[in-house]
Amino acid sequence: MAIVHVQGLCRSFRVxxxxxxxxxxxRHFLRRRxxxxxxxxxxxxxxxxxxxxxxxGPNGAGKTTTLKMLSGLLHPSGGxxxxxxxxxxxxxxxxxxxxxxxxxxxxxxxxxLPPLDSLRVNAxxxxxxxxxxxxxxxxLAEMLELGEELHRPVRKLSLGQRMKAELMAALLHRPxxxxxxxxxxGLDVNAQAAMRRFLADYNRxxxxxxxxxxxxxxxxxxxxxxxxxxxxxxxxHDGSLEQLTQRLAPRREVRLELxxxxxxxxxxxxxxxxxxxxxxxxxxVDRDRLTTVVGxxxxxxxxxxxxxxxxxxxxxxxxxxxxxxxxxx
Amino acid sequence: MGSTSTIRRHxxxxxxxxxxxxxxxxxxxxxxxxxxxxTLITLTGSLFTLSLFFGRGQQLGGWSWNAALVVLGIYxxxxxxxSTLLRPNLGNLVKQVQSGGLxxxxxxxMDSQIWLSLRTLSPWGLPEMVLGLAxxxxxxxxxxxxxxxxxxxxxxxxxxxxxxxxxxxxxxxAATSIWFVKIWNxxxxxxxxxxxxxxxxxxxxxxxxxVFSTILPxxxxxxxxxEAILGLASxxxxxxxxxxxxxxVVGSRALWRLALRHYTSASS
Numbered sequence: 001m002a003i004v005h006v007q008g009l010c011r012s013f014r015v016x017x018x019x020x021x022x023x024x025x026x027r028h029f030l031r032r033r034x035x036x037x038x039x040x041x042x043x044x045x046x047x048x049x050x051x052x053x054x055x056x057g058p059n060g061a062g063k064t065t066t067l068k069m070l071s072g073l074l075h076p077s078g079g080x081x082x083x084x085x086x087x088x089x090x091x092x093x094x095x096x097x098x099x100x101x102x103x104x105x106x107x108x109x110x111x112x113l114p115p116l117d118s119l120r121v122n123a124x125x126x127x128x129x130x131x132x133x134x135x136x137x138x139x140l141a142e143m144l145e146l147g148e149e150l151h152r153p154v155r156k157l158s159l160g161q162r163m164k165a166e167l168m169a170a171l172l173h174r175p176x177x178x179x180x181x182x183x184x185x186g187l188d189v190n191a192q193a194a195m196r197r198f199l200a201d202y203n204r205x206x207x208x209x210x211x212x213x214x215x216x217x218x219x220x221x222x223x224x225x226x227x228x229x230x231x232x233x234x235x236x237h238d239g240s241l242e243q244l245t246q247r248l249a250p251r252r253e254v255r256l257e258l259x260x261x262x263x264x265x266x267x268x269x270x271x272x273x274x275x276x277x278x279x280x281x282x283x284x285v286d287r288d289r290l291t292t293v294v295g296x297x298x299x300x301x302x303x304x305x306x307x308x309x310x311x312x313x314x315x316x317x318x319x320x321x322x323x324x325x326x327x328x329x
Numbered sequence: 330m331g332s333t334s335t336i337r338r339h340x341x342x343x344x345x346x347x348x349x350x351x352x353x354x355x356x357x358x359x360x361x362x363x364x365x366x367x368t369l370i371t372l373t374g375s376l377f378t379l380s381l382f383f384g385r386g387q388q389l390g391g392w393s394w395n396a397a398l399v400v401l402g403i404y405x406x407x408x409x410x411x412s413t414l415l416r417p418n419l420g421n422l423v424k425q426v427q428s429g430g431l432x433x434x435x436x437x438x439m440d441s442q443i444w445l446s447l448r449t450l451s452p453w454g455l456p457e458m459v460l461g462l463a464x465x466x467x468x469x470x471x472x473x474x475x476x477x478x479x480x481x482x483x484x485x486x487x488x489x490x491x492x493x494x495x496x497x498x499x500x501x502x503a504a505t506s507i508w509f510v511k512i513w514n515x516x517x518x519x520x521x522x523x524x525x526x527x528x529x530x531x532x533x534x535x536x537x538x539x540v541f542s543t544i545l546p547x548x549x550x551x552x553x554x555x556e557a558i559l560g561l562a563s564x565x566x567x568x569x570x571x572x573x574x575x576x577x578v579v580g581s582r583a584l585w586r587l588a589l590r591h592y593t594s595a596s597s
Binding site: 013068071072073074075091093094096097099100101103106108110112113117118120121122124125126127153 | 349356357430439
């Protein structure tokens with residue numbers, strides 16, 4: 001039975017718009033121009049217990065709005081929503097004990113005090129006795145490789161250490177469902193990798209269900225066998241990342257190293273030229289023509305080396321996001 | 330989970346809230362010294378103002394100076410209370426709406442109104458509260474009133490009602506930031522309202538007296554509790570004070586629930 005159940009979810013906001021300059025300001029003050037923006041429209045999906053799901057989409061696609069509705073912070077404008085058997089917007093205590101929302105750009109730790117003080121507060125709020133709280137703190141600290149940092153004021157911690165401590169505060173009550181909104185934002189490569197290891201480890205140990213948004217595709221490829229891609233508030237893809245790649249990138253990249261420099265026109269019959277600099281050439285070739293084209297390239301051109309690969313997922317999705325529109329295949 | 334354990338959990342959480350806010354205050358030693366000095370200067374100022382009152386033997390709106398001192402004592406107590414709890418917490422509510430920090434409060438299995446109202450304790454209003462209590466005792470004794478237990482209990486209850494009314498008004502104003510995000514500093518509105526309660530309502534011109542007893546509940550903040558302590562309050566005004574306190578709490582909770590339905594959460 002699904003632990004997250006989303007059916008026809010919608011959310012719209014009324015936003016006021018203002019022209020620049022003094023005249024625009026006066027007009028805005030006297031008569032507001034208000035527009036309704038549909039941040040999420042008719043979204044459907046389910047998530048099974050223990051799944052780790054990546055939630056992708058360009059900025060403004062409705063990811064954060066959806067996460068906030070799933071965690072009960074925002075009331076949906078329409079549709080049905082059920083998480084761990086509860087309607088999130090009712091914010092029942094039993095529901096809130098079973099979920100957590102980590103926001104990479106916001107923090108709940110008390111700035112002037114060591115993380116342990118914030119953890120003590122959270123332990124009391126979630127009704128954990130001191131012994132149980134201490135046990136969980138030491139387990140999380142070990143998993144996140146935090147030690148004496150827990151005794152230092154938060155303001156003195158590095159961004160990576162702070163984010164780890166934020167995770168501790170968010171997970172102390174051992175929630176079953178995690179909603180993670182850009183948890184690795186701004187972290188260096190090592191800190192990102194540590195965060196990913198932790199999430200995978202936590203999921204293994206406690207069977208938690210994870211819905212994760214991230215702009216770092218490595219987070220998604222490392223953690224999420226399944227991805228949901230939303231665009232302009234609607235679901236565009238629900239499946240594996242490979243399926244998404246095939247769907248969005250029906251062509252593969254052929255990299256050639258040639259013995260001589262050739263003009264662009266020499267490659268016109270093989271595929272689209274992605275780049276051509278000196279003796280290194282990259283072509284995009286339709287998947288169904290790949291073997292034929294590779295055979296012809298080897299036969300026709302002075303090829304020293306040839307490599308076939310999928311374009312990086314960042315590029316595919318990045319291109320999609322830049323275009324701002326998706327053509328349904 | 331039973332209601333007893335919920336209450337115990339809330340009480341334990343509030344104890345940790347307050348211990349962590351005191352710890353945060355003590356993190357900056359120099360600031361702590363400045364705050365102590367500022368508190369002492371404020372108290373000296375208040376005592377100096379009072380000494381001016383003591384030098385005169387007039388009546389104030391039908392109140393003897395000593396009886397009026399009880400009103401002033403309750404005002405000082407409420408002012409200290411607002412510095413200790415209302416200003417730091419409800420001022421913070423507006424900031425939390427602006428920054429999106431309210432999200433973390435709403436994610437916790439705790440009554441969000443209780444959390445927002447009691448999260449921080451600023452110790453700097455506590456000396457003022459002690460001074461207020463002292464003034465009430467001195468004023469009561471010097472006015473010649475011999476309050477019996479019932480009058481003291483009624484007085485205590487009415488002070489609680491006054492605190493409740495002030496809190497609810499403050500909370501309602503702060504909660505409207507959910508809609509307006511940036512509102513004119515609610516703190517100043519309420520402080521002015523409270524300042525009007527420094528003197529017995531009968532000391533004001535008739536028109537203002539009506540306003541303070543009906544439209545703005547100034548009378549119920551200080552005058553009615555003082556009358557109760559001195560054994561001068563009418564049954565009607567006591568009842569009105571209690572009903573108003575009850576209604577204001579219920580109203581503030583209802584408004585908060587409504588506000589949360591409209592909460593749009595600051596964007597990421």
